[in-house]
Amino acid sequence: MLDQAGWHGSRQLRVPDNVTLVPLPPYAPELNPVERVWLHLRERFLSHRLLNSNAAIVDACCQAWNALTPERLQSLTNYPWIRKVTS
Known part of the structure; x- marks a missing residue:
């Protein structure tokens, strides 16, 4: 996922065939x-x-960062729409 920041848009970036880049709308913190x-x-x-x-x-x-567990990270970042995009 890309938040469309200027540094995420390099023309020199080579994306492997098995990776799909999904751009977010210009301002959508609730989706990131x-x-x-x-x-x-x-x-x-x-x-x-x-x-x-x-x-x-x-x-x-x-x-603070070290207090994050894999389970907490998953619960914080588990959006239903992400599963639809990645499946």
């Missing part, structure tokens, strides 16, 4: 699965905190 992952991380781990340094920010982000 990774947006739900970032929202989850912000709401559960990163918001309403004061961090003293860049290192503390990186540590907090790493701890």
Whole structure:
């Protein structure tokens, strides 16, 4: 899936025959699965905190990311329309 950001549109990109690129509408965060992952991380781990340094920010982000389980990632990114597109 591509969110149509400028850097996702290289003319030099060679897509294998067994891969289908699915572009999202120009602005559709509700359709982009990774947006739900970032929202989850912000709401559960990163918001309403004061961090003293860049290192503390990186540590907090790493701890949040490492707290994600495969099951949680699947539940956050499991859109019914994705299954239809990929099957």
